[in-house]
Amino acid sequence: MVIVGAGQSGLQVAESLRSEGYASVIVMIGDEPCPPYHRPPLSKAYLAGEASEAQLTIRAPEALAKKQIEFVAGVGVESIDRANTVLTLTDGRKLAYAALALATGSRARPLPVPGADLANVFALRTLEDTRRIAAALAAAQRVVVIGGGFIGLEFAAVAAKQGKQVTVLEAAGRLMARVVAPPVSDFYAALHRGHGVAIELGAAVSALRGKAGPAQDAVAAVCTADGREFPADLVIVGIGILPNSELAEAAGLACERGIVVDGCSRTADPRIVASGDCTARRLEDGSLLRLESVQNAVEQGKSAAAALLGKERRFDAAPWFWSDQYDVKLQMVGLSAGYDQVVSRGEVESQRFSVFYFRTGKLVAIDSINQPQVHMLGRKLLDKGNSLTAAQAADPAFDLAGAAA
Ligand SMILES: Cc1cc2nc3c(=O)[nH]c(=O)nc-3n(C[C@H](O)[C@H](O)[C@H](O)COP(=O)(O)OP(=O)(O)OC[C@H]3O[C@@H](n4cnc5c(N)ncnc54)[C@H](O)[C@@H]3O)c2cc1C
Numbered sequence: 035m036v037i038v039g040a041g042q043s044g045l046q047v048a049e050s051l052r053s054e055g056y057a058s059v060i061v062m063i064g065d066e067p068c069p070p071y072h073r074p075p076l077s078k079a080y081l082a083g084e085a086s087e088a089q090l091t092i093r094a095p096e097a098l099a100k101k102q103i104e105f106v107a108g109v110g111v112e113s114i115d116r117a118n119t120v121l122t123l124t125d126g127r128k129l130a131y132a133a134l135a136l137a138t139g140s141r142a143r144p145l146p147v148p149g150a151d152l153a154n155v156f157a158l159r160t161l162e163d164t165r166r167i168a169a170a171l172a173a174a175q176r177v178v179v180i181g182g183g184f185i186g187l188e189f190a191a192v193a194a195k196q197g198k199q200v201t202v203l204e205a206a207g208r209l210m211a212r213v214v215a216p217p218v219s220d221f222y223a224a225l226h227r228g229h230g231v232a233i234e235l236g237a238a239v240s241a242l243r244g245k246a247g248p249a250q251d252a253v254a255a256v257c258t259a260d261g262r263e264f265p266a267d268l269v270i271v272g273i274g275i276l277p278n279s280e281l282a283e284a285a286g287l288a289c290e291r292g293i294v295v296d297g298c299s300r301t302a303d304p305r306i307v308a309s310g311d312c313t314a315r316r317l318e319d320g321s322l323l324r325l326e327s328v329q330n331a332v333e334q335g336k337s338a339a340a341a342l343l344g345k346e347r348r349f350d351a352a353p354w355f356w357s358d359q360y361d362v363k364l365q366m367v368g369l370s371a372g373y374d375q376v377v378s379r380g381e382v383e384s385q386r387f388s389v390f391y392f393r394t395g396k397l398v399a400i401d402s403i404n405q406p407q408v409h410m411l412g413r414k415l416l417d418k419g420n421s422l423t424a425a426q427a428a429d430p431a432f433d434l435a436g437a438a439a
Pocket of ligand 1: 038
């Protein structure tokens, strides 16, 4: 069994193969130079200096060796020859496979404007990115974040706590607009502003300008389409990701917003499964769902391993996700897309409230702010398909635990 990609999902495939009793050879190939690591702390505790590099490691090489998982680090897979079931690696080696798991993850979406390649302009995706950002941040005073999504806002929170002058430029009319309802966006805008962060909404970036004189390849300012300029010593670009699906696509596998898989992480090739950020899952109604989360990487990894062993382990639990900004924890469960009603439960002022999303009267998602109990009950509610009315959700006296039981 060969696994391409040694991130959260690739590791899960390898370990699940072993826990499911697979006793033969497992090779896991990763193009980063380090063993599998947790990405979420890169924009949170690690960037803030509250977690060490050692704490990021999910499984050290010795632990992999103990499970007889052969780990090839710092080497990529260049191509897949499906007819002959052989991989070509970036160092020229060939490797035959009996079955293949693709867990190639995703990369930061590049900013398509002039000046995006200036020095001190960073994406935040890998450990190496974060090392370079942490060093540049120490020397910077004025920081501009392009994109008011999770990663940009988590970075903004860390930088603001370090006393930097932070501006977030968001092209949409509110923060995290793709995934949360207006009450949550408004709460986060106020939270950041309360920490001294300038939040500029409707600010579409048109160019990055370099410094004059000898340091002209370093960024000096971010320019917006409405003619404004925001001076910057450091720029973080957080405008989403692109799935790493080119390898699969070149091998003739169906790719549309990611490598297309079914609910058991199978591609159309019976020898190949795929899991994690690189995939788009075909749902029963024919639509495609691409998730970028630890839960998805882990659960799809488990079903991919099961599929490689000829078993069916469907991943259809409600998706969940979290984000830490300052001392506020946002936990989300369900898919709010297409909601037509939202109600709040709890008090926004106390920074402890939840927003319930409904679609045609059915509960579809819950965002909880500093309310882990509500989040856990929400997972139960959504996994069981239990619903409640909007009036019940908004009523603080309504017994949520009873409804989730
Ligand atoms: C800064 C940051 C913060 C995040 N915060 C959260 C959070 O709070 N909560 C949450 O749920 N999720 C969070 N995420 C998302 C989460 O980390 C990802 O969804 C998860 O890591 C996906 O795992 P994966 O294995 O699919 O991909 P990855 O972790 O990206 O691993 C894929 C690996 O495959 C390698 N690879 C790619 N192509 C090849 C090739 N051809 N050959 C060999 N190797 C290859 C890549 O270099 C990479 O090492 C965050 C992500 C980032 C970047």
